[in-house]
Amino acid sequence: MDRLPAFYPLNDFGPLMKGMVIGGMGIVHVFLAQFAIGGGLLLCYFQRLASGGRDPLARRFIDGYFKALVLVSFVLGALTGVGMWLTAIQVSPRTIGVMVDEFHWVWATEWTFFCVEVVAGYAFYRCGVRLPDRSRMALLAMYSVAAWFSLFWINGILSWQLTPGAWVVRRTVWSGFFNPGFWPSLLYRTASSMTIAALIAFIVINAMPGFSSDERRGLIRRASNLMLPMLFMPALAVWYFLTMPADSRSWLLGGSPAMSLFLAGAAGSSMLLGGYALIGLVRQRLYINGATATTLTALAFSATACGEFVREGSRKPYTVREALYANSITPEEVKIARVAGWAGRDPYPLPDESAYPNSQLVLGGKVFRLQCGVCHTLDGANGLTHLVGTWSIEQRRMNLARLQHTKPFMPPFAGNADELEALVQFLGWHGAGRPRNWTRSNDEAARRSIQGWLDEAGTGPGTTPAAEAEREP
Amino acid sequence: MSEVFPFNFPVETAVYLFLLTLSWALHFFFVGYVVAGSVYLAAASLRRSNSGDADPIEAVVRDWMPSALGAAITAGVAPLLFVQVVYQVEFYTAGLLISTRFMLILPALITAFYLFYVQKTKRFANWRRPTRAGIALAALACVFFVGTTWMRVHWLTVNKSSWEDLGNPPLDFGNGHQALARGGVFFAAAILLGSAVVRAQLGSPGIGGSPLSGAARRLSRIMGFGMAAMIAALAGAAFVYRAWPGPWMALTARADQPYWVLMLVAVLIFGVFIPSRPEAARARLRARAQLLAAFFIAVALAGIREGLRSRFAMMSTLHPRHFSLAEKGGWAVFAAFAAVNAACIAAAIRIARSRCERQA
Ligand code: HEM
Numbered sequence: 001m002d003r004l005p006a007f008y009p010l011n012d013f014g015p016l017m018k019g020m021v022i023g024g025m026g027i028v029h030v031f032l033a034q035f036a037i038g039g040g041l042l043l044c045y046f047q048r049l050a051s052g053g054r055d056p057l058a059r060r061f062i063d064g065y066f067k068a069l070v071l072v073s074f075v076l077g078a079l080t081g082v083g084m085w086l087t088a089i090q091v092s093p094r095t096i097g098v099m100v101d102e103f104h105w106v107w108a109t110e111w112t113f114f115c116v117e118v119v120a121g122y123a124f125y126r127c128g129v130r131l132p133d134r135s136r137m138a139l140l141a142m143y144s145v146a147a148w149f150s151l152f153w154i155n156g157i158l159s160w161q162l163t164p165g166a167w168v169v170r171r172t173v174w175s176g177f178f179n180p181g182f183w184p185s186l187l188y189r190t191a192s193s194m195t196i197a198a199l200i201a202f203i204v205i206n207a208m209p210g211f212s213s214d215e216r217r218g219l220i221r222r223a224s225n226l227m228l229p230m231l232f233m234p235a236l237a238v239w240y241f242l243t244m245p246a247d248s249r250s251w252l253l254g255g256s257p258a259m260s261l262f263l264a265g266a267a268g269s270s271m272l273l274g275g276y277a278l279i280g281l282v283r284q285r286l287y288i289n290g291a292t293a294t295t296l297t298a299l300a301f302s303a304t305a306c307g308e309f310v311r312e313g314s315r316k317p318y319t320v321r322e323a324l325y326a327n328s329i330t331p332e333e334v335k336i337a338r339v340a341g342w343a344g345r346d347p348y349p350l351p352d353e354s355a356y357p358n359s360q361l362v363l364g365g366k367v368f369r370l371q372c373g374v375c376h377t378l379d380g381a382n383g384l385t386h387l388v389g390t391w392s393i394e395q396r397r398m399n400l401a402r403l404q405h406t407k408p409f410m411p412p413f414a415g416n417a418d419e420l421e422a423l424v425q426f427l428g429w430h431g432a433g434r435p436r437n438w439t440r441s442n443d444e445a446a447r448r449s450i451q452g453w454l455d456e457a458g459t460g461p462g463t464t465p466a467a468e469a470e471r472e473p
Numbered sequence: 474m475s476e477v478f479p480f481n482f483p484v485e486t487a488v489y490l491f492l493l494t495l496s497w498a499l500h501f502f503f504v505g506y507v508v509a510g511s512v513y514l515a516a517a518s519l520r521r522s523n524s525g526d527a528d529p530i531e532a533v534v535r536d537w538m539p540s541a542l543g544a545a546i547t548a549g550v551a552p553l554l555f556v557q558v559v560y561q562v563e564f565y566t567a568g569l570l571i572s573t574r575f576m577l578i579l580p581a582l583i584t585a586f587y588l589f590y591v592q593k594t595k596r597f598a599n600w601r602r603p604t605r606a607g608i609a610l611a612a613l614a615c616v617f618f619v620g621t622t623w624m625r626v627h628w629l630t631v632n633k634s635s636w637e638d639l640g641n642p643p644l645d646f647g648n649g650h651q652a653l654a655r656g657g658v659f660f661a662a663a664i665l666l667g668s669a670v671v672r673a674q675l676g677s678p679g680i681g682g683s684p685l686s687g688a689a690r691r692l693s694r695i696m697g698f699g700m701a702a703m704i705a706a707l708a709g710a711a712f713v714y715r716a717w718p719g720p721w722m723a724l725t726a727r728a729d730q731p732y733w734v735l736m737l738v739a740v741l742i743f744g745v746f747i748p749s750r751p752e753a754a755r756a757r758l759r760a761r762a763q764l765l766a767a768f769f770i771a772v773a774l775a776g777i778r779e780g781l782r783s784r785f786a787m788m789s790t791l792h793p794r795h796f797s798l799a800e801k802g803g804w805a806v807f808a809a810f811a812a813v814n815a816a817c818i819a820a821a822i823r824i825a826r827s828r829c830e831r832q833a
Contacts, residue, residue: 105803
């Protein structure tokens, strides 16, 4: 038998869906990181304007903007970055483990750029005001290039999760890194970084004391130039969409209503923002006050949030396409689990195990923890009690055994018939309010039916017809 | 099987361990400043009057704390990566066993960051003493919380027998005593490292202003205390660790000897320079020698720490994993960019310093 992976003492997040927790942290981090990246480009642009004393306003603006960058992005941006590591370990240790194993040298390389970003940033923060233009430009350029390269490296890893491309066969770092989604995603994120940086510039311009309204107007006009790359964003989004696997595309186009709504949210917010920026700010040269700028920034945040949910959600049922399911079990391991069981090997006790009336329910609790808990809660968001509440016991047995066909964005069930029955019993017991006594189920006929459904469902993913067609050689 | 200095391990394991050790040393170098600085600021805030302007040590520390914390965090990311490479299962399990505390690292650091920024503001000096003390002590508490949480993580990575009891006993390796011993060494070393950096800052025009002899003398006393405390803590730790044959063998193993030598060299450098009159000639050279010695101490501690852990981890079982990871490729790109970016960092520091110094 293959070497089995380590089990981890996974924790329950109560009513919070684990995906929402990592997604929430990710959204804040991505937004702040994009502010830092776009901010670097924006500062270089203004420094060019300021060089040789040509535009003293630009120089003053840079110093004010940089303070905001340091206070917000250097603190919250950097720490939410660390937070992503810590949260990923809590949510799905095996997934982050696989990512580290594949790309540790890429991450190590990214860290060297992160160091440049921090050192150049702090050097500018501490001494920038006293430096001549050439030195300021040198520091800002270093900061900006390093920040953009952080995006370059991390983008390769994130896009690999959805579109691993040739890596599936070759399994080398660079075949995974330069995957089909790499370039559209990199360019899209660069454009969106510039937009976020410009929006925050509008807020800073309005908040900085000492500018007359004409001066503010001039600065706003210049900062809006950073939003011009938004023109390319629809084309880049379509390019990215076309690199996605067919089943992921189908979730977004109605296969999963939640995903379709997030996509609509991302597209709608971006279009509103783009329309205002290009028609109002660039063409009509409208003035934008602090309140409007803040509202537009909030809109950009919501576009980022929806976009990140789309990116995370469209990978389902995988976290690494073709290699690792969302519940951190590999396709090969599903086959092993069908014969030899899976959750039964989990050595870690459940937190309140002594309150369980029998060992079958304990096993069911472990099946839930290992296989369902990453995307579902029991009673909270996406709670299984609500989802299976109206199903008869037969329906539960069948739908869970045929999990990947019940909804193709779920992975196949990884376990044997006894484990599936344990899960069914656990859900029933929990739904009944966890009574003190609960009879063990020993229904041989039910076991045979479950086995039949499991065999019928197979161990592969439950792909959509579109995905099947794409798989055809 | 090839075995590579300074670790008696095959080359793949040795490279990853070396990077973990070196990057943790860098992390601890900055952590030293943050720990020592927050203790100093907390102590200063408890004094009757606000001596911020009068005390150049306090002024320089206050000014540099946010950047130092930023540096400690940035430097912490590299060992965070390499510990996942070398001890993946152990590290993840430890983080999951203390999940709430593990996640609280983030709010604690964010709070500490902003509290250090608050202490830099002009307004802070005008606040009442209890307010100032409250802020400085809260920042110190956050730093201590984070440091002790990492110690708990480390302890769980080596105490595998406690895992299936969700981090509770039985233990291979005692809890209270070793935590105290370890914490004592880290704390004392932090005081020594932090004061060495402040001394270099005070001696560096444009960073801390010119050294004032009173402050420099005080710094020498703090450094002397740090060194004595570190030696005492190391002796205490050796005494405690003797109770466990495994760790004791690791501490005295041949592979660990270079680190003990490095520690000795560092202590000698400090021993020679701490008593010297601070305003003596070539103060800057001396400050730099101490800075180097401080870094040696960080490396020595890092090496001894990893030597100790490798005893528990049964490295021979981890080697096949390291071997297959090393096969994946990408290290050459890392090496190339590490060199280029180190040059960029040096250039950025040179640009900033040249101008700051000229102005000073
Ligand atoms: C004020 C902030 C911090 C302090 C005082 C601090 C202190 C420490 C100490 C004392 C240790 C040694 C623990 C032991 O060996 O028992 C340690 C280890 C470590 N720290 Fe930090 N730390 C801080 C922030 C951070 C941050 C922000 C990160 C991540 C970005 C980090 C990453 C690490 C890692 C990865 C280890 C090694 C853990 C292991 O090897 O098991 N630290 N830290």
